[in-house]
Amino acid sequence: MPVYEYACEECGPFTALRPMSEYDQPCACPDCETSSKRVMLTAPNLASMNANKRNAMAVNERSSHEPISSKSLGHGPNCGCCGSKSKKSKAKVSANGAKSFPSARPWMISH
Template sequence: MPTYDYQCEAHGGFSALRSIAQRDAACLCPACGLPAQRVLVTAPSFADMPHETRFAHATNERSRHEPVLASRKHGPGCSCCSSKPSRTTAVGKDGSKAFPTKRPWMISH
């Protein structure tokens, strides 16, 4: 459950753990019991955040609506996109697979 900030007119600010459905409703002040309105104490600060963190936030926000598909170029030695045949799997002309470096009782699916 998230924590929200509230401001009591008599006793000042306090935080309360509430469900998202209750976030905008007034919360009772723990000191006096009077209803207190929700306030936004701090605004998000992207200006003084490290470049890597800011870039990660931007990437996550962008991918929420436009997911980026992984490219097939993972670099040298990548087993999924390299043109070299795999050392652990031998594929026959009929499509059957064999695993010459594995245990002989292992079966391909």
Template sequence: MPVYDYECTECGGFETVRRIAERDEPALCPQCGEAAARVVIGAPSLGGGSPDTREQTGSYGMRHRGGCSCC
């Protein structure tokens, strides 16, 4: 299972292993037990596609650009 980053407003950041279907749901902070929101960080663009390249939505709602390094 993948590891996701979450940010507790009281205790700070932590990581947890979750199913993909649960990734956007708040996770309980391991220190205080409060619900914490997932931290979403955009990946840098690799490959230098042209500006008019359309974005495509792949599985799990991920966004891809033509020529990205993952597909």
């Protein structure tokens, strides 16, 4: 159940734990028991949210408007400055163009 804020005209603001089905109904003040209207005095406490979830939500929000891609950064395919360097292939190519992997997988047939 969520916590809602209410303002009593005599006692001031207070909070109450109420079901969501009763969000728009007045609540009795805990001190004087007069019916009080619901108000919004503070913003939601997002700082108490898990940091990983907060960061993921921020990334999703940014990417929904303007996704970042390597093309928007001005880099072409196989750019070596941004990512990890490509690994050298272990394939051995003979003069007739056939590939073989002598050290990694001797049983593999090239195609």
